[in-house]
Every structure is written in C-alpha cells, then in structure tokens.
Amino acid sequence: MCKTPLFLLICCCFLHRSLAQNSLMPFVQRENLTGFESESSQLSLPIHLPKGAVEKMLNEQMGQVVYEEDLPEEGYYMKATRTEDVVIDLEGNRLLYKVPLELEIRQEYMLADVETTGKLTLYFATEYDISRKWKLHTQTSILKHEWVEKPRAKMGVLNMPVQGIANMVLKRSKEELCQAIDQQIEASVNLPAMVDSIWQSMQQPILLSEEYHSWLLLQPQKLQLSPIEMIDDTLHTAFLLQAKPRVFLGEPPETHNTTSLPPFSYSPAERGFKLLIRTDIPFEEAQSMANENLQGYTYKEGRKQITVDSVYLSGQGNKLLVELDLSGSYEGKIQLTGKPEITPDSTQITFEKLDYKLETRNLLLKGTGWLLKGPIKKQIRKSIEYYMDYYLNYFKSSLQEEFDQMDLGQGFVAKGQLPYLQIKSADITTQGIRLWIDMRGQMEVFLSDKADKQ
Numbered sequence: 001m002c003k004t005p006l007f008l009l010i011c012c013c014f015l016h017r018s019l020a021q022n023s024l025m026p027f028v029q030r031e032n033l034t035g036f037e038s039e040s041s042q043l044s045l046p047i048h049l050p051k052g053a054v055e056k057m058l059n060e061q062m063g064q065v066v067y068e069e070d071l072p073e074e075g076y077y078m079k080a081t082r083t084e085d086v087v088i089d090l091e092g093n094r095l096l097y098k099v100p101l102e103l104e105i106r107q108e109y110m111l112a113d114v115e116t117t118g119k120l121t122l123y124f125a126t127e128y129d130i131s132r133k134w135k136l137h138t139q140t141s142i143l144k145h146e147w148v149e150k151p152r153a154k155m156g157v158l159n160m161p162v163q164g165i166a167n168m169v170l171k172r173s174k175e176e177l178c179q180a181i182d183q184q185i186e187a188s189v190n191l192p193a194m195v196d197s198i199w200q201s202m203q204q205p206i207l208l209s210e211e212y213h214s215w216l217l218l219q220p221q222k223l224q225l226s227p228i229e230m231i232d233d234t235l236h237t238a239f240l241l242q243a244k245p246r247v248f249l250g251e252p253p254e255t256h257n258t259t260s261l262p263p264f265s266y267s268p269a270e271r272g273f274k275l276l277i278r279t280d281i282p283f284e285e286a287q288s289m290a291n292e293n294l295q296g297y298t299y300k301e302g303r304k305q306i307t308v309d310s311v312y313l314s315g316q317g318n319k320l321l322v323e324l325d326l327s328g329s330y331e332g333k334i335q336l337t338g339k340p341e342i343t344p345d346s347t348q349i350t351f352e353k354l355d356y357k358l359e360t361r362n363l364l365l366k367g368t369g370w371l372l373k374g375p376i377k378k379q380i381r382k383s384i385e386y387y388m389d390y391y392l393n394y395f396k397s398s399l400q401e402e403f404d405q406m407d408l409g410q411g412f413v414a415k416g417q418l419p420y421l422q423i424k425s426a427d428i429t430t431q432g433i434r435l436w437i438d439m440r441g442q443m444e445v446f447l448s449d450k451a452d453k454q
Helices: 007-017 051-062 163-188 191-201 283-294 361-366 375-404
Strands: 041-050 065-071 076-082 087-091 094-108 113-130 136-155 158-161 206-209 214-217 220-225 229-231 234-243 246-249 273-282 298-301 304-316 319-328 332-338 354-358 406-409 412-428 432-447
Touching (some): 041 051, 051 234, 136 163, 375 432
Parallel strands (some): 041 432
Antiparallel strands (some): 076 094, 087 094, 136 158, 206 214, 220 234, 229 234, 273 432, 332 354, 412 432
C-alpha cells in the first residue's frame, strides 16, 4: 500500500466552493442595448500557499506508513515508516520532496529468518502535466537516497551490516515504488470529473438575495490555471475565469443551453477582477416597491386633496412609463414618462425629466396646475430613485460581506475587497429596466492560519 501526497492539485480542493486592483476605465454611457453583450468579465483568483502550511497538510494526509508490501508466498515483508516531516520544494514543473524513512525488511530462508532495519532519506521528484482534456499526468522518480543509520541484518543472535544488500533491494523496488505513487495520484485525483462538476455547477443560478428575489447566473466561458511557482517560501498560482455574469430579479432563470468543459490551458497570472454584470429588473419588481412607497400617498393643498391608489410601470420606447390611479378631489389617471439618466459619478440613476400626460377630461377641465407643478412628479421620482439606489447599495454591501471572509473548506479561506462599482448603462426594455454594472476588486485565497495574519 502506498499513501501518496496529493498536494500537486491542492488548489483544486476548494474550487467546489469558489470566485491587486486594475486601472479604472473612463465612464462611457451607451444607448445601444446590446453594446456590452459581447464583453466578458475576467475573474482572477490568486492562491497563496505557504510552504510550511502545505508541508503540514501533506504530512497529515500522508500518515506515518509510507510504503508497505507483504508477500507471504515469498516469505517477504517490507515496511517504510516516516520518521520525520516531509520537506518540499518546487523547481519548474517538478515537485521535489525528501522523505525520512525507517526500513523494516523480513525475508524467510531455509535456515533462518533474516530481519533488516535501517534509516534513510529518499529524495523524490514528481513531474506533472495536465492535458487538454484536464487529465493529470505524473512521473515520479527517486533522485537519490542517503543512509542515516546504516542497515543491519539480524540472523538469530548475530547482527551484521548489510548496506550493499539493502541498496540492491532499494534499486529493485524503487521503480515499483514510483509507479505506485503515480498510480495512486491518478486513482485519487480524477481531475476531469472534478473540474467538470465545478464547471456545470457554475452554470446554475445562485440565489443572491431572498429580499430582492435576485439570482446570479455566471455563464462561464473559459477556465484557465496559471503556472505554479514558489516565491519566498510560498506557492503561488491562480484560477482565471472568463464569464458573462447576469443578475435576474424574480423567478430563477432557466438554464437550457449549458456548455461542456472547455479544453485546459495555462494562462499568465493576473491580479484583480473586473465584472461587467447585466441586471434586468422586471417592471413587476420595481412596481411592487413603488406601490409600497406611493400607494395611499396623499397630497393636500388648501381644501384640495388627492390620493395615489395604485402605480403601474411599463416601457414606452426607451422611456419608463409610470401610470398613477388618483382619487380624492380629482378622479382619474396621470401618466409620467422619463428616461433614466446616470449621475456624473456613475453610481446613481435619476429620472430628473418626467413628462406628464392626463387621461381624464374632468381633471383637465378643473385645472391641474397645482398638482403638476411638482408634488406627484417629485414623489414618484424619489420613490423610483430610492429603490434603485437602495438596490445597488444592498447589492454591493451583500457582496462585500461575502468577500470579507469566505470559508472554502479544508482550511482555506478567501478574502476580497470590492472598492469600485459604477453603472455603465441604464436602459428601458420591453420587460423592465436593464442595468450594466461595472465592478472591480480583488480576491485571494489563503490557508486559514495565513489569512488570519493578513
């Protein structure tokens, strides 16, 4: 039996539960609804693994018995027990590690049983590669061995040095030992199935908020890995994801056209992430919030009084159509239309210019100057703007709360910052209000003890 270190793909163990600043692009407002459809988001997830922490995890996974072989029919038994912690190093695409061992060998002979013991350090090198089909290939070899305590054979009451014999045993066994390591890695790490499972899960809607009935659909396009390197006793790599994330409000979006796992490829490490997220806010959702704020709203001026009974939202070309049912001093409907505008700092949406249209003859005849000078228009504008502003702030704060520290399992945590959020575009569609939100930030993954020190 060979207990094999599985640290070659240690960064994959937390992918099942996962997502330095870039320069900011100048703000551009576009009128074309499809202007951003072809653009992809780039997510870089840097992973930092301190060598000491990786060695600790490796030693815990490896256990004490590294290799054991029992052949009763040949009267042969060999056991290799680790006496100290394993030490690792990285050299290009080779993982170097030394394993201090105590050997115990028993061989049955006609006249007597021979027991051999000794202590040595084996120096391994494992080269690894990943095929386009995400298949992990490794080739392990023993670079050298050093005797710490020269082996001695015990035959009855006699003890005799048998270093030469033990060296021959090691020479004969090392190829089998290395093959066993590679076979164990292949059997233990089904990388294609693991990554495909991750890829498929990334295509399913994720509930962001029960309050807003909001769902995130990542729509991944490409997944890459940066080459692993060691800098200052820390292993560094990164997963890089191209996606076209969308946020939906209301019912969870349907996912009919899922894509298959793309071919594996390496990509240079990048820092930070930039997300261009399309959010479609159905009129029903915005209308519900508008009714919560406006339904029953009463405005008085002298003896005149008017009450908003209900609010309806829809689209009229590239403008938002707001229809109010009024009662009180005047019975009838009023329609307000306006085009969403983005503030200069690109963080808010306003409806400063609201045009009105009256649909009740009685209302027109009796004079409406006092009503249309501002109170209703101002209140409906404030209501919609408040909803949009609250939604965006809630969206950002919810994500930042998630970024503060995400437990990825197996001792890994992710920490991130989301300092930049701007609205790139706001348009009216036949179904609702469409926003393109540009988010920038950074996220990194650490082992938990390392993260606590950051």
